Amino acid sequence: MSRPGGFSRFILPLLLLPLLPRAAAAQDPLARTTLVVFITVDQMRGDYLDRFGAQLTGGLARLKTGGAVFANASLDYAITETAPGHATGMSGRFPRSTGIFSNSLGVYDPQAPSIGGGAAPASPFRFRGSTLIDWMRSRNPQSRALSVSRKDRGAILPMGRAQQEVYWYASDGRFTTSTYYADTLPAWVRQFNARRLPHQYAGKAWTPLLPASEYPEPDSVTVENRGQGIVFPHVAPADSALAARVLPNYPWMDQLTLDFALDGLRQLDLGQGPAVDLLAISLSTTDAVGHAFGPDSRELHDQILRLDRALGAFFDRLFQIRDSAGVIVALTADHGVTPFPEVYSARTGRPAGQVDLSGVAGIVRARILARGVDSSAWQWEDGVLWMDRGAFTRAGVSADFAVREFMTAARENPGVLRVDQVRSLAQQDTSRDYVSRRWLHMIPPELPVEVVVTLKEHYVWGPASYAMHGSPHDDDARVPIMLYGAPFKPGAYRDNARVVDLAPTLAAVLGVAPTERVDGRVLRAALRSAGTN
Numbered sequence: 001m002s003r004p005g006g007f008s009r010f011i012l013p014l015l016l017l018p019l020l021p022r023a024a025a026a027q028d029p030l031a032r033t034t035l036v037v038f039i040t041v042d043q044m045r046g047d048y049l050d051r052f053g054a055q056l057t058g059g060l061a062r063l064k065t066g067g068a069v070f071a072n073a074s075l076d077y078a079i080t081e082t083a084p085g086h087a088t089g090m091s092g093r094f095p096r097s098t099g100i101f102s103n104s105l106g107v108y109d110p111q112a113p114s115i116g117g118g119a120a121p122a123s124p125f126r127f128r129g130s131t132l133i134d135w136m137r138s139r140n141p142q143s144r145a146l147s148v149s150r151k152d153r154g155a156i157l158p159m160g161r162a163q164q165e166v167y168w169y170a171s172d173g174r175f176t177t178s179t180y181y182a183d184t185l186p187a188w189v190r191q192f193n194a195r196r197l198p199h200q201y202a203g204k205a206w207t208p209l210l211p212a213s214e215y216p217e218p219d220s221v222t223v224e225n226r227g228q229g230i231v232f233p234h235v236a237p238a239d240s241a242l243a244a245r246v247l248p249n250y251p252w253m254d255q256l257t258l259d260f261a262l263d264g265l266r267q268l269d270l271g272q273g274p275a276v277d278l279l280a281i282s283l284s285t286t287d288a289v290g291h292a293f294g295p296d297s298r299e300l301h302d303q304i305l306r307l308d309r310a311l312g313a314f315f316d317r318l319f320q321i322r323d324s325a326g327v328i329v330a331l332t333a334d335h336g337v338t339p340f341p342e343v344y345s346a347r348t349g350r351p352a353g354q355v356d357l358s359g360v361a362g363i364v365r366a367r368i369l370a371r372g373v374d375s376s377a378w379q380w381e382d383g384v385l386w387m388d389r390g391a392f393t394r395a396g397v398s399a400d401f402a403v404r405e406f407m408t409a410a411r412e413n414p415g416v417l418r419v420d421q422v423r424s425l426a427q428q429d430t431s432r433d434y435v436s437r438r439w440l441h442m443i444p445p446e447l448p449v450e451v452v453v454t455l456k457e458h459y460v461w462g463p464a465s466y467a468m469h470g471s472p473h474d475d476d477a478r479v480p481i482m483l484y485g486a487p488f489k490p491g492a493y494r495d496n497a498r499v500v501d502l503a504p505t506l507a508a509v510l511g512v513a514p515t516e517r518v519d520g521r522v523l524r525a526a527l528r529s530a531g532t533n
């Protein structure tokens with residue numbers, strides 16, 4: 001690490017200046033930090049740690065007992081999907097600032113094909129600004145990063161735009177990358193792929209880890225998995241190519257991702273100096289299982305236990321090859337999940353359901369098209385109405401009238417909580433009104449979003465045949481933050497932490513400063529040297 005005075009080399013926003021002496025002071029006792037491991041569990045609710053706590057014995061247990069745990073941290077923005085979540089954890093900024101608004105406006109990029117095919121073309125071209133690895137490299141250009149996931153967005157977005165080693169899973173059973181990062185796969189990735197590990201799961205059965213009596217959840221719930229294969233065991237297809245393609249639906253995908261990450265760490269010599277390195281891992285099976293079977297299922301319960309065991313084995317192996325005293329681990333999630341409405345209603349007796357406003361939006365759209373407005377001027381998708389007001393003006397049609405007509409009709413749906421014009425959100429009391437606040441944190445100012453519709457809690461956008469997330473409510477927005485390693489004070493923290501706090505907190509313990517303004521703050525309560533940090 002370079003000296004504290006090195007900060008003077010950088011031109012930083014004035015807002016950051018008061019942080020500098022504190023951030024710089026943190027580095028001396030932590031000079032041994034060699035590696036940051038950032039783990040995202042795709043679709044992990046904050047309450048899982050308590051709900052399954054007694055049965056956790058592996059990696060989650062290690063982080064829970066030995067780390068600083070914010071079990072109910074918040075994403076604190078509205079569209080709680082995978083792409084915005086992965087863009088937030090290492091940037092310290094809300095989607096309004098990263099520009100990653102939704103999965104559909106995520107990493108898809110036809111100009112960046114995947115190497116060898118089998119995966120969608122992808123790049124971070126929509127991502128704006130910097131992330132932790134950029135700040136680390138500003139401090140010491142020799143810092144390197146490896147980011148791996150089953151999903152392209154899970155691997156790409158934690159790195160922002162940085163062209164580091166970034167790999168994701170292709171449907172043919174290989175890990176690959178896109179031309180944004182490289183023209184060919186390096187030898188170590190080709191060698192890992194040549195082992196054809198995914199194909200070896202053909203015909204294998206996923207059975208519960210523990211005896212059936214250890215699972216309070218019923219196994220036979222007909223709404224699960226579209227009514228197909230709802231009970232254990234879940235057997236992978238006998239055909240090996242097919243098994244590789246559907247591997248993301250099984251706990252073995254997380255195991256494979258962790259094996260690949262560890263192999264990459266070894267091959268790239270990460271965490272061996274001369275600078276601090278970053279290993280980012282996003283584990284996606286919890287999302288696949290949660291969507292298919294729901295958060296109240298026996299399958300989800302077993303998946304969390306298997307994730308815990310896989311992480312335990314991963315840490316054991318990692319700490320055999322790297323001194324644990326030099327390793328920092330941060331774990332969070334990109335979003336939670338809302339139960340199947342049918343399951344929630346049966347369990348609680350409370351109302352829940354699906355809402356589909358495409359008919360309402362379609363009626364208004366047909367009217368304005370009939371009056372000559374261009375068809376691209378009115379787009380409706382999952383709670384968001386996009387409008388090109390210029391097209392209304394050109395056609396001589398009142399945009400305000402169309403908006404009012406839609407808002408009035410939308411409010412009549414019993415599952416709708418509120419319908420807001422984006423321009424009015426900032427006038428709300430955003431300290432108490434979390435819905436307004438979370439939408440404000442969501443929408444980049446240049447996006448022509450006119451109206452946002454928020455459903456009541458436990459209502460989801462339909463038609464859907466799997467459990468959903470993506471709402472501003474806590475089922476989807478509450479996720480854990482766990483910080484483990486020498487700089488952190490173990491304990492359960494009740495503080496109102498947010499995922500945007502993660503990157504500035506890691507930066508502070510590494511003695512680097514964000515190179516732009518961030519939304520998060522340093523979680524000082526969790527730091528051993530809180531007084532001097």
Ligand SMILES: [Zn+2]
Binds near residue numbers: 042081082083
């Ligand atoms: Zn996700």
